[in-house]
Amino acid sequence: GNLPRELEVIFCVRGVLSPLLANVLLEEVDRALETRGHRFVRYADDCNVYVRSRQAGERVLDGLRRLYDRLHLKVNETKTAVAPAIGRKFLGYELWRSAGDRIKCAVARKVLDTYKQRLRQLTRRSGGRSLPEVVERLRTYMPGWKGYFQLAQTPTVFRELDEWLRHRLRALQLKHWRRGTTMYRELLALGASEQDAQRIAANSRRWWRNSRFALNRVMPIAYFDRLGVPRLS
Structure with missing residues:
Protein backbone atom coordinates (compact mmCIF):
# COMPACT_ATOMS: atom_id res chain seq x y z
CA GLY A 1 0.00 0.00 0.00
CA ASN A 2 2.92 2.39 0.62
CA LEU A 3 4.76 1.82 -2.65
CA PRO A 4 6.45 5.11 -3.57
CA ARG A 5 6.24 6.81 -6.94
CA GLU A 6 8.38 4.17 -8.61
CA LEU A 7 9.05 2.86 -12.07
CA GLU A 8 9.16 -0.74 -13.04
CA VAL A 9 11.45 -2.95 -15.06
CA ILE A 10 9.54 -5.62 -16.95
CA PHE A 11 11.39 -8.47 -18.56
CA CYS A 12 10.51 -11.77 -20.14
CA VAL A 13 12.64 -14.75 -21.17
CA ARG A 14 12.02 -16.13 -24.64
CA GLY A 15 12.06 -19.92 -24.98
CA VAL A 16 11.26 -21.07 -21.42
CA LEU A 17 9.00 -24.12 -21.74
CA SER A 18 6.91 -24.03 -18.57
CA PRO A 19 6.42 -22.11 -15.30
CA LEU A 20 8.14 -24.96 -13.43
CA LEU A 21 11.19 -24.86 -15.69
CA ALA A 22 11.25 -21.06 -15.52
CA ASN A 23 11.33 -21.20 -11.73
CA VAL A 24 14.37 -23.49 -11.87
CA LEU A 25 16.25 -21.44 -14.46
CA LEU A 26 15.53 -18.07 -12.88
CA GLU A 27 16.35 -18.90 -9.26
CA GLU A 28 19.71 -17.19 -9.70
CA VAL A 29 17.94 -14.05 -10.95
CA ASP A 30 15.73 -14.09 -7.85
CA ARG A 31 18.75 -14.43 -5.57
CA ALA A 32 20.55 -11.57 -7.33
CA LEU A 33 17.55 -9.26 -6.93
CA GLU A 34 17.09 -10.25 -3.28
CA THR A 35 20.79 -9.70 -2.53
CA ARG A 36 20.54 -6.16 -3.91
CA GLY A 37 17.42 -5.47 -1.86
CA HIS A 38 15.14 -4.90 -4.86
CA ARG A 39 11.40 -5.33 -4.58
CA PHE A 40 10.13 -7.57 -7.34
CA VAL A 41 7.41 -10.04 -8.26
CA ARG A 42 7.84 -12.88 -10.72
CA TYR A 43 5.65 -15.60 -12.19
CA ALA A 44 7.47 -17.99 -14.53
CA ASP A 45 9.33 -15.77 -17.02
CA ASP A 46 7.35 -12.58 -16.34
CA CYS A 47 8.84 -10.31 -13.71
CA ASN A 48 8.45 -6.75 -12.46
CA VAL A 49 11.23 -5.06 -10.50
CA TYR A 50 10.23 -1.89 -8.65
CA VAL A 51 12.75 0.94 -8.26
CA ARG A 52 12.59 4.63 -7.36
CA SER A 53 13.72 6.31 -10.58
CA ARG A 54 14.15 5.78 -14.29
CA GLN A 55 17.93 5.95 -13.88
CA ALA A 56 17.81 3.17 -11.30
CA GLY A 57 15.53 1.19 -13.60
CA GLU A 58 17.97 1.43 -16.51
CA ARG A 59 20.82 0.39 -14.23
CA VAL A 60 18.92 -2.67 -12.94
CA LEU A 61 17.88 -3.63 -16.45
CA ASP A 62 21.48 -3.49 -17.69
CA GLY A 63 22.50 -5.79 -14.85
CA LEU A 64 19.69 -8.21 -15.66
CA ARG A 65 20.69 -8.33 -19.31
CA ARG A 66 24.24 -9.29 -18.31
CA LEU A 67 22.95 -11.93 -15.91
CA TYR A 68 20.61 -13.39 -18.52
CA ASP A 69 23.45 -13.52 -21.02
CA ARG A 70 25.59 -15.43 -18.53
CA LEU A 71 22.70 -17.89 -18.03
CA HIS A 72 22.36 -18.25 -21.82
CA LEU A 73 18.85 -16.81 -21.68
CA LYS A 74 17.47 -14.06 -23.86
CA VAL A 75 15.49 -11.04 -22.70
CA ASN A 76 12.33 -10.47 -24.73
CA GLU A 77 12.97 -6.87 -25.75
CA THR A 78 9.42 -6.36 -27.06
CA LYS A 79 8.08 -6.95 -23.54
CA THR A 80 10.89 -5.25 -21.66
CA ALA A 81 10.65 -1.62 -20.55
CA VAL A 82 11.43 0.88 -17.85
CA ALA A 83 8.08 2.57 -17.33
CA PRO A 84 5.76 3.97 -14.63
CA ALA A 85 4.33 1.22 -12.46
CA ILE A 86 0.88 2.80 -12.32
CA GLY A 87 -1.39 1.38 -15.00
CA ARG A 88 1.08 -1.26 -16.16
CA LYS A 89 -0.58 -4.67 -16.59
CA PHE A 90 0.94 -7.73 -14.92
CA LEU A 91 -0.81 -11.12 -14.73
CA GLY A 92 -4.13 -9.38 -15.37
CA TYR A 93 -3.64 -6.81 -12.60
CA GLU A 94 -2.54 -3.21 -12.63
CA LEU A 95 -1.70 -0.70 -9.90
CA TRP A 96 -3.67 2.47 -9.24
CA ARG A 97 -3.24 5.39 -6.86
CA SER A 98 -6.14 5.93 -4.45
CA ALA A 99 -7.01 8.79 -2.12
CA GLY A 100 -4.25 9.44 0.37
CA ASP A 101 -1.66 8.58 -2.29
CA ARG A 102 -1.87 4.86 -1.52
CA ILE A 103 -1.08 2.26 -4.17
CA LYS A 104 -3.69 -0.46 -4.67
CA CYS A 105 -4.33 -3.38 -7.02
CA ALA A 106 -7.00 -3.38 -9.71
CA VAL A 107 -8.08 -5.66 -12.51
CA ALA A 108 -6.51 -4.37 -15.73
CA ARG A 109 -8.88 -2.47 -18.00
CA LYS A 110 -8.50 -4.87 -20.94
CA VAL A 111 -9.22 -7.80 -18.63
CA LEU A 112 -12.41 -6.09 -17.43
CA ASP A 113 -13.46 -5.53 -21.03
CA THR A 114 -12.89 -9.21 -21.79
CA TYR A 115 -14.88 -10.18 -18.68
CA LYS A 116 -17.84 -8.06 -19.74
CA GLN A 117 -17.70 -9.47 -23.25
CA ARG A 118 -17.81 -12.99 -21.83
CA LEU A 119 -20.83 -12.10 -19.69
CA ARG A 120 -22.54 -10.67 -22.77
CA GLN A 121 -22.05 -14.01 -24.50
CA LEU A 122 -23.40 -15.94 -21.52
CA THR A 123 -26.46 -13.67 -21.15
CA ARG A 124 -27.30 -12.88 -24.76
CA ARG A 125 -31.03 -12.56 -25.30
CA SER A 126 -30.96 -14.53 -28.55
CA GLY A 127 -29.67 -17.72 -26.93
CA GLY A 128 -33.08 -19.21 -26.17
CA VAL A 134 -28.19 -18.72 -17.86
CA VAL A 135 -27.53 -18.46 -14.12
CA GLU A 136 -26.03 -21.95 -14.13
CA ARG A 137 -23.64 -20.93 -16.92
CA LEU A 138 -22.65 -17.84 -14.92
CA ARG A 139 -21.96 -20.04 -11.91
CA THR A 140 -19.45 -22.08 -13.89
CA TYR A 141 -17.54 -18.97 -14.98
CA MET A 142 -17.75 -16.17 -12.42
CA PRO A 143 -16.44 -17.86 -9.22
CA GLY A 144 -13.14 -18.81 -10.88
CA TRP A 145 -12.69 -15.30 -12.26
CA LYS A 146 -13.53 -13.78 -8.88
CA GLY A 147 -11.12 -16.13 -7.12
CA TYR A 148 -8.23 -15.18 -9.40
CA PHE A 149 -8.83 -11.46 -8.94
CA GLN A 150 -9.58 -11.57 -5.21
CA LEU A 151 -6.60 -9.28 -4.54
CA ALA A 152 -8.19 -6.41 -6.48
CA GLN A 153 -8.98 -3.43 -4.26
CA THR A 154 -11.77 -1.95 -6.37
CA PRO A 155 -15.11 -2.51 -4.60
CA THR A 156 -16.85 0.21 -6.63
CA VAL A 157 -15.84 -1.37 -9.94
CA PHE A 158 -17.08 -4.79 -8.82
CA ARG A 159 -20.34 -3.35 -7.51
CA GLU A 160 -20.99 -1.59 -10.83
CA LEU A 161 -20.27 -4.81 -12.73
CA ASP A 162 -22.78 -6.65 -10.53
CA GLU A 163 -25.40 -3.96 -11.20
CA TRP A 164 -24.75 -4.15 -14.94
CA LEU A 165 -25.14 -7.93 -14.91
CA ARG A 166 -28.44 -7.78 -13.02
CA HIS A 167 -29.67 -5.21 -15.55
CA ARG A 168 -28.91 -7.68 -18.36
CA LEU A 169 -30.64 -10.52 -16.52
CA ARG A 170 -33.77 -8.44 -15.98
CA ALA A 171 -33.85 -7.61 -19.69
CA LEU A 172 -33.37 -11.30 -20.49
CA GLN A 173 -36.31 -12.28 -18.30
CA LEU A 174 -38.55 -9.68 -19.94
CA LYS A 175 -37.69 -11.05 -23.37
CA HIS A 176 -38.54 -14.58 -22.26
CA TRP A 177 -41.98 -13.38 -21.17
CA ARG A 178 -42.32 -11.69 -24.57
CA ARG A 179 -46.01 -10.78 -24.62
CA GLY A 180 -47.35 -7.87 -22.63
CA THR A 181 -50.07 -10.02 -21.05
CA THR A 182 -47.47 -12.52 -19.84
CA MET A 183 -45.30 -9.73 -18.46
CA TYR A 184 -48.25 -8.23 -16.65
CA ARG A 185 -49.22 -11.55 -15.04
CA GLU A 186 -45.66 -12.51 -14.04
CA LEU A 187 -44.82 -9.07 -12.66
CA LEU A 188 -47.91 -9.09 -10.46
CA ALA A 189 -46.91 -12.55 -9.22
CA LEU A 190 -43.52 -11.13 -8.23
CA GLY A 191 -45.17 -8.38 -6.22
CA ALA A 192 -45.16 -5.48 -8.68
CA SER A 193 -47.77 -2.79 -8.28
CA GLU A 194 -50.54 -2.82 -10.86
CA GLN A 195 -49.35 0.54 -12.17
CA ASP A 196 -45.76 -0.65 -12.65
CA ALA A 197 -46.89 -3.92 -14.24
CA GLN A 198 -49.14 -2.07 -16.69
CA ARG A 199 -46.44 0.44 -17.62
CA ILE A 200 -43.82 -2.25 -18.29
CA ALA A 201 -46.25 -4.51 -20.16
CA ALA A 202 -47.39 -1.62 -22.36
CA ASN A 203 -43.81 -1.34 -23.68
CA SER A 204 -43.17 -5.06 -23.86
CA ARG A 205 -40.54 -4.84 -26.63
CA ARG A 206 -38.33 -2.38 -24.80
CA TRP A 207 -36.51 -4.96 -22.72
CA TRP A 208 -33.39 -2.96 -21.90
CA ARG A 209 -35.23 0.23 -21.04
CA ASN A 210 -37.83 -1.63 -18.96
CA SER A 211 -35.17 -3.52 -17.03
CA ARG A 212 -34.43 -0.41 -14.97
CA PHE A 213 -36.21 1.67 -12.35
CA ALA A 214 -39.51 -0.06 -11.47
CA LEU A 215 -38.19 -3.51 -12.32
CA ASN A 216 -35.35 -2.99 -9.83
CA ARG A 217 -37.98 -3.04 -7.09
CA VAL A 218 -39.64 -6.17 -8.45
CA MET A 219 -36.36 -8.01 -9.07
CA PRO A 220 -34.00 -6.64 -6.41
CA ILE A 221 -30.63 -8.06 -5.42
CA ALA A 222 -32.33 -10.58 -3.12
CA TYR A 223 -34.24 -11.99 -6.10
CA PHE A 224 -31.02 -12.82 -7.93
CA ASP A 225 -29.41 -14.11 -4.74
CA ARG A 226 -32.24 -16.64 -4.47
CA LEU A 227 -31.58 -17.70 -8.07
CA GLY A 228 -27.92 -18.24 -7.17
CA VAL A 229 -26.44 -15.49 -9.35
CA PRO A 230 -22.80 -15.03 -8.24
CA ARG A 231 -21.64 -11.63 -7.04
CA LEU A 232 -18.24 -9.95 -7.27
CA SER A 233 -18.95 -7.40 -4.54
Missing part, protein backbone atom coordinates in the same frame (compact mmCIF):
# COMPACT_ATOMS: atom_id res chain seq x y z
CA ARG A 129 -32.04 -20.25 -22.65
CA SER A 130 -34.18 -19.80 -19.57
CA LEU A 131 -32.99 -17.55 -16.77
CA PRO A 132 -32.07 -20.51 -14.50
CA GLU A 133 -30.02 -22.01 -17.36
Whole structure:
Protein backbone atom coordinates (compact mmCIF):
# COMPACT_ATOMS: atom_id res chain seq x y z
CA GLY A 1 0.00 0.00 0.00
CA ASN A 2 2.92 2.39 0.62
CA LEU A 3 4.76 1.82 -2.65
CA PRO A 4 6.45 5.11 -3.57
CA ARG A 5 6.24 6.81 -6.94
CA GLU A 6 8.38 4.17 -8.61
CA LEU A 7 9.05 2.86 -12.07
CA GLU A 8 9.16 -0.74 -13.04
CA VAL A 9 11.45 -2.95 -15.06
CA ILE A 10 9.54 -5.62 -16.95
CA PHE A 11 11.39 -8.47 -18.56
CA CYS A 12 10.51 -11.77 -20.14
CA VAL A 13 12.64 -14.75 -21.17
CA ARG A 14 12.02 -16.13 -24.64
CA GLY A 15 12.06 -19.92 -24.98
CA VAL A 16 11.26 -21.07 -21.42
CA LEU A 17 9.00 -24.12 -21.74
CA SER A 18 6.91 -24.03 -18.57
CA PRO A 19 6.42 -22.11 -15.30
CA LEU A 20 8.14 -24.96 -13.43
CA LEU A 21 11.19 -24.86 -15.69
CA ALA A 22 11.25 -21.06 -15.52
CA ASN A 23 11.33 -21.20 -11.73
CA VAL A 24 14.37 -23.49 -11.87
CA LEU A 25 16.25 -21.44 -14.46
CA LEU A 26 15.53 -18.07 -12.88
CA GLU A 27 16.35 -18.90 -9.26
CA GLU A 28 19.71 -17.19 -9.70
CA VAL A 29 17.94 -14.05 -10.95
CA ASP A 30 15.73 -14.09 -7.85
CA ARG A 31 18.75 -14.43 -5.57
CA ALA A 32 20.55 -11.57 -7.33
CA LEU A 33 17.55 -9.26 -6.93
CA GLU A 34 17.09 -10.25 -3.28
CA THR A 35 20.79 -9.70 -2.53
CA ARG A 36 20.54 -6.16 -3.91
CA GLY A 37 17.42 -5.47 -1.86
CA HIS A 38 15.14 -4.90 -4.86
CA ARG A 39 11.40 -5.33 -4.58
CA PHE A 40 10.13 -7.57 -7.34
CA VAL A 41 7.41 -10.04 -8.26
CA ARG A 42 7.84 -12.88 -10.72
CA TYR A 43 5.65 -15.60 -12.19
CA ALA A 44 7.47 -17.99 -14.53
CA ASP A 45 9.33 -15.77 -17.02
CA ASP A 46 7.35 -12.58 -16.34
CA CYS A 47 8.84 -10.31 -13.71
CA ASN A 48 8.45 -6.75 -12.46
CA VAL A 49 11.23 -5.06 -10.50
CA TYR A 50 10.23 -1.89 -8.65
CA VAL A 51 12.75 0.94 -8.26
CA ARG A 52 12.59 4.63 -7.36
CA SER A 53 13.72 6.31 -10.58
CA ARG A 54 14.15 5.78 -14.29
CA GLN A 55 17.93 5.95 -13.88
CA ALA A 56 17.81 3.17 -11.30
CA GLY A 57 15.53 1.19 -13.60
CA GLU A 58 17.97 1.43 -16.51
CA ARG A 59 20.82 0.39 -14.23
CA VAL A 60 18.92 -2.67 -12.94
CA LEU A 61 17.88 -3.63 -16.45
CA ASP A 62 21.48 -3.49 -17.69
CA GLY A 63 22.50 -5.79 -14.85
CA LEU A 64 19.69 -8.21 -15.66
CA ARG A 65 20.69 -8.33 -19.31
CA ARG A 66 24.24 -9.29 -18.31
CA LEU A 67 22.95 -11.93 -15.91
CA TYR A 68 20.61 -13.39 -18.52
CA ASP A 69 23.45 -13.52 -21.02
CA ARG A 70 25.59 -15.43 -18.53
CA LEU A 71 22.70 -17.89 -18.03
CA HIS A 72 22.36 -18.25 -21.82
CA LEU A 73 18.85 -16.81 -21.68
CA LYS A 74 17.47 -14.06 -23.86
CA VAL A 75 15.49 -11.04 -22.70
CA ASN A 76 12.33 -10.47 -24.73
CA GLU A 77 12.97 -6.87 -25.75
CA THR A 78 9.42 -6.36 -27.06
CA LYS A 79 8.08 -6.95 -23.54
CA THR A 80 10.89 -5.25 -21.66
CA ALA A 81 10.65 -1.62 -20.55
CA VAL A 82 11.43 0.88 -17.85
CA ALA A 83 8.08 2.57 -17.33
CA PRO A 84 5.76 3.97 -14.63
CA ALA A 85 4.33 1.22 -12.46
CA ILE A 86 0.88 2.80 -12.32
CA GLY A 87 -1.39 1.38 -15.00
CA ARG A 88 1.08 -1.26 -16.16
CA LYS A 89 -0.58 -4.67 -16.59
CA PHE A 90 0.94 -7.73 -14.92
CA LEU A 91 -0.81 -11.12 -14.73
CA GLY A 92 -4.13 -9.38 -15.37
CA TYR A 93 -3.64 -6.81 -12.60
CA GLU A 94 -2.54 -3.21 -12.63
CA LEU A 95 -1.70 -0.70 -9.90
CA TRP A 96 -3.67 2.47 -9.24
CA ARG A 97 -3.24 5.39 -6.86
CA SER A 98 -6.14 5.93 -4.45
CA ALA A 99 -7.01 8.79 -2.12
CA GLY A 100 -4.25 9.44 0.37
CA ASP A 101 -1.66 8.58 -2.29
CA ARG A 102 -1.87 4.86 -1.52
CA ILE A 103 -1.08 2.26 -4.17
CA LYS A 104 -3.69 -0.46 -4.67
CA CYS A 105 -4.33 -3.38 -7.02
CA ALA A 106 -7.00 -3.38 -9.71
CA VAL A 107 -8.08 -5.66 -12.51
CA ALA A 108 -6.51 -4.37 -15.73
CA ARG A 109 -8.88 -2.47 -18.00
CA LYS A 110 -8.50 -4.87 -20.94
CA VAL A 111 -9.22 -7.80 -18.63
CA LEU A 112 -12.41 -6.09 -17.43
CA ASP A 113 -13.46 -5.53 -21.03
CA THR A 114 -12.89 -9.21 -21.79
CA TYR A 115 -14.88 -10.18 -18.68
CA LYS A 116 -17.84 -8.06 -19.74
CA GLN A 117 -17.70 -9.47 -23.25
CA ARG A 118 -17.81 -12.99 -21.83
CA LEU A 119 -20.83 -12.10 -19.69
CA ARG A 120 -22.54 -10.67 -22.77
CA GLN A 121 -22.05 -14.01 -24.50
CA LEU A 122 -23.40 -15.94 -21.52
CA THR A 123 -26.46 -13.67 -21.15
CA ARG A 124 -27.30 -12.88 -24.76
CA ARG A 125 -31.03 -12.56 -25.30
CA SER A 126 -30.96 -14.53 -28.55
CA GLY A 127 -29.67 -17.72 -26.93
CA GLY A 128 -33.08 -19.21 -26.17
CA ARG A 129 -32.04 -20.25 -22.65
CA SER A 130 -34.18 -19.80 -19.57
CA LEU A 131 -32.99 -17.55 -16.77
CA PRO A 132 -32.07 -20.51 -14.50
CA GLU A 133 -30.02 -22.01 -17.36
CA VAL A 134 -28.19 -18.72 -17.86
CA VAL A 135 -27.53 -18.46 -14.12
CA GLU A 136 -26.03 -21.95 -14.13
CA ARG A 137 -23.64 -20.93 -16.92
CA LEU A 138 -22.65 -17.84 -14.92
CA ARG A 139 -21.96 -20.04 -11.91
CA THR A 140 -19.45 -22.08 -13.89
CA TYR A 141 -17.54 -18.97 -14.98
CA MET A 142 -17.75 -16.17 -12.42
CA PRO A 143 -16.44 -17.86 -9.22
CA GLY A 144 -13.14 -18.81 -10.88
CA TRP A 145 -12.69 -15.30 -12.26
CA LYS A 146 -13.53 -13.78 -8.88
CA GLY A 147 -11.12 -16.13 -7.12
CA TYR A 148 -8.23 -15.18 -9.40
CA PHE A 149 -8.83 -11.46 -8.94
CA GLN A 150 -9.58 -11.57 -5.21
CA LEU A 151 -6.60 -9.28 -4.54
CA ALA A 152 -8.19 -6.41 -6.48
CA GLN A 153 -8.98 -3.43 -4.26
CA THR A 154 -11.77 -1.95 -6.37
CA PRO A 155 -15.11 -2.51 -4.60
CA THR A 156 -16.85 0.21 -6.63
CA VAL A 157 -15.84 -1.37 -9.94
CA PHE A 158 -17.08 -4.79 -8.82
CA ARG A 159 -20.34 -3.35 -7.51
CA GLU A 160 -20.99 -1.59 -10.83
CA LEU A 161 -20.27 -4.81 -12.73
CA ASP A 162 -22.78 -6.65 -10.53
CA GLU A 163 -25.40 -3.96 -11.20
CA TRP A 164 -24.75 -4.15 -14.94
CA LEU A 165 -25.14 -7.93 -14.91
CA ARG A 166 -28.44 -7.78 -13.02
CA HIS A 167 -29.67 -5.21 -15.55
CA ARG A 168 -28.91 -7.68 -18.36
CA LEU A 169 -30.64 -10.52 -16.52
CA ARG A 170 -33.77 -8.44 -15.98
CA ALA A 171 -33.85 -7.61 -19.69
CA LEU A 172 -33.37 -11.30 -20.49
CA GLN A 173 -36.31 -12.28 -18.30
CA LEU A 174 -38.55 -9.68 -19.94
CA LYS A 175 -37.69 -11.05 -23.37
CA HIS A 176 -38.54 -14.58 -22.26
CA TRP A 177 -41.98 -13.38 -21.17
CA ARG A 178 -42.32 -11.69 -24.57
CA ARG A 179 -46.01 -10.78 -24.62
CA GLY A 180 -47.35 -7.87 -22.63
CA THR A 181 -50.07 -10.02 -21.05
CA THR A 182 -47.47 -12.52 -19.84
CA MET A 183 -45.30 -9.73 -18.46
CA TYR A 184 -48.25 -8.23 -16.65
CA ARG A 185 -49.22 -11.55 -15.04
CA GLU A 186 -45.66 -12.51 -14.04
CA LEU A 187 -44.82 -9.07 -12.66
CA LEU A 188 -47.91 -9.09 -10.46
CA ALA A 189 -46.91 -12.55 -9.22
CA LEU A 190 -43.52 -11.13 -8.23
CA GLY A 191 -45.17 -8.38 -6.22
CA ALA A 192 -45.16 -5.48 -8.68
CA SER A 193 -47.77 -2.79 -8.28
CA GLU A 194 -50.54 -2.82 -10.86
CA GLN A 195 -49.35 0.54 -12.17
CA ASP A 196 -45.76 -0.65 -12.65
CA ALA A 197 -46.89 -3.92 -14.24
CA GLN A 198 -49.14 -2.07 -16.69
CA ARG A 199 -46.44 0.44 -17.62
CA ILE A 200 -43.82 -2.25 -18.29
CA ALA A 201 -46.25 -4.51 -20.16
CA ALA A 202 -47.39 -1.62 -22.36
CA ASN A 203 -43.81 -1.34 -23.68
CA SER A 204 -43.17 -5.06 -23.86
CA ARG A 205 -40.54 -4.84 -26.63
CA ARG A 206 -38.33 -2.38 -24.80
CA TRP A 207 -36.51 -4.96 -22.72
CA TRP A 208 -33.39 -2.96 -21.90
CA ARG A 209 -35.23 0.23 -21.04
CA ASN A 210 -37.83 -1.63 -18.96
CA SER A 211 -35.17 -3.52 -17.03
CA ARG A 212 -34.43 -0.41 -14.97
CA PHE A 213 -36.21 1.67 -12.35
CA ALA A 214 -39.51 -0.06 -11.47
CA LEU A 215 -38.19 -3.51 -12.32
CA ASN A 216 -35.35 -2.99 -9.83
CA ARG A 217 -37.98 -3.04 -7.09
CA VAL A 218 -39.64 -6.17 -8.45
CA MET A 219 -36.36 -8.01 -9.07
CA PRO A 220 -34.00 -6.64 -6.41
CA ILE A 221 -30.63 -8.06 -5.42
CA ALA A 222 -32.33 -10.58 -3.12
CA TYR A 223 -34.24 -11.99 -6.10
CA PHE A 224 -31.02 -12.82 -7.93
CA ASP A 225 -29.41 -14.11 -4.74
CA ARG A 226 -32.24 -16.64 -4.47
CA LEU A 227 -31.58 -17.70 -8.07
CA GLY A 228 -27.92 -18.24 -7.17
CA VAL A 229 -26.44 -15.49 -9.35
CA PRO A 230 -22.80 -15.03 -8.24
CA ARG A 231 -21.64 -11.63 -7.04
CA LEU A 232 -18.24 -9.95 -7.27
CA SER A 233 -18.95 -7.40 -4.54
